[in-house]
Amino acid sequence: MDGLGRFAEPSVLILASLADGPKHGYALIKDIEELAGTTLGPGTLYAALARLEQRQLIEALPEQDRRRPYRITPAGAQAVRSYLEDARRVVAAGLKRLAAFA
Amino acid sequence: MDGLGRFAEPSVLILASLADGPKHGYALIKDIEELAGTTLGPGTLYAALARLEQRQLIEALPEQDRRRPYRITPAGAQAVRSYLEDARRVVAAGLKRLAAFA
DNA sequence: CGGGTTATTACGTTATACGATATAGCGCGT
DNA sequence: ACGCGCTATATCGTATAACGTAATAACCCG
Numbered sequence: 238m239d240g241l242g243r244f245a246e247p248s249v250l251i252l253a254s255l256a257d258g259p260k261h262g263y264a265l266i267k268d269i270e271e272l273a274g275t276t277l278g279p280g281t282l283y284a285a286l287a288r289l290e291q292r293q294l295i296e297a298l299p300e301q302d303r304r305r306p307y308r309i310t311p312a313g314a315q316a317v318r319s320y321l322e323d324a325r326r327v328v329a330a331g332l333k334r335l336a337a338f339a
Numbered sequence: 340m341d342g343l344g345r346f347a348e349p350s351v352l353i354l355a356s357l358a359d360g361p362k363h364g365y366a367l368i369k370d371i372e373e374l375a376g377t378t379l380g381p382g383t384l385y386a387a388l389a390r391l392e393q394r395q396l397i398e399a400l401p402e403q404d405r406r407r408p409y410r411i412t413p414a415g416a417q418a419v420r421s422y423l424e425d426a427r428r429v430v431a432a433g434l435k436r437l438a439a440f441a
Numbered sequence: 442c443g444g445g446t447t448a449t450t451a452c453g454t455t456a457t458a459c460g461a462t463a464t465a466g467c468g469c470g471t
Numbered sequence: 472a473c474g475c476g477c478t479a480t481a482t483c484g485t486a487t488a489a490c491g492t493a494a495t496a497a498c499c500c501g
Contacts, residue, residue, distance in 0.1 A: 240396045240418030241350060244426035247489075248343060253433035256440045263448050273429045281490050283449065288488085294342045303448055303497060314440055316342030321433050324346035327375045328430060331355035331423045338358045338416055349458075365479050385461050385481065390457085402449065405479055 245275045247285040248294075252309055252317035255295060261304040262286060289313070349387040350396075354411055354419035357397060363406040364388060377409045391415070 254268045262301055269277050277337075279323060286307060289295045294313030298306040309317075356362060356370045364384055372378050379387075388409060391397045396415030400408040411419075 240394055240414060241354075241422045242489095244429050249433070250429070252343075253429075253436055256433070256436040261448075266448095272432055274425075278490055278492085279449070280492080281488085282450085283451095284490090285490075292342055303490095305449075307400065310441075314344060314437065318434065318437050320343045320346060321430050321437070323376070324426065324430050325434070327346050327352070327355075327420070328423050328426050330374055331351070331358070332355060332427070334355055334358040335416065335420050338411075344458095347458095363479080368479095380459055380461085381480070382461080382482080382484095383457085386457075386459090407480075 247281050255309040259306045261306040261309040349383050357411040361408045361410040363408040
């Protein structure tokens with residue numbers, strides 16, 4: 238393992254993935270692999286989904302086949318947008334400092 | 340409180356702050372407030388410092404006055420750099436999706 | 442009808458974030 | 472001299488969450 242993990246806050250990755258359109262759990266795992274290069278285990282993913290639904294940042298859609306799709310809510314989109322904008326600033330500031338680092 | 344926290348992984352913020360030059364704990368709190376707009380409590384900060392030192396991503400310098408300064412190691416710089424570069428990609432991808440979101 | 446893929450749920454361990462609290466030296470005004 | 476607020480660090484407890492593993496089951500294809 239590296240010193241630090243990678244950037245992989247599951248809830249953020251899930252919301253970002255759902256901005257694309259509704260997806261069910263398994264599809265999220267696959268999409269996030271492409272989006273972020275991280276594979277979320279089922280424990281991580283479904284626990285995070287439950288928390289996000291509880292906070293009303295996502296909402297469940299009617300089950301189809303064996304799939305439980307989720308959709309991002311306006312509150313969820315808002316939350317992830319401000320998170321990502323904040324992150325962009327911090328990441329830029331951090332990289333700038335590192336560039337100057339001997 | 341917002342739905343999600345802000346982007347604030349203490350260890351990343353600490354390493355980014357130390358890229359500027361060695362600092363002791365209290366100075367880190369102040370610097371990170373400006374860098375990221377987050378105030379780390381003492382519990383968060385000193386615990387994170389201990390973990391980072393244990394992983395040799397930072398190293399302690401001799402105590403001066405009542406201050407215990409830390410310096411980032413090459414391994415620490417490397418770790419935070421790859422973390423931030425990864426984060427930059429993911430954040431950009433996420434914001435792109437959100438921009439297309441109705 | 443058997444094996445791999447899709448899909449979800451449940452469980453246990455470990456890490457960590459974070460607030461609260463404790464301690465103490467220091468500088469300054471009165 | 473006294474108290475107050477700021478600097479500075481340490482420690483404890485709790486709640487949350489990440490994550491691996493395993494269990495379950497339906498589906499498709501050969």
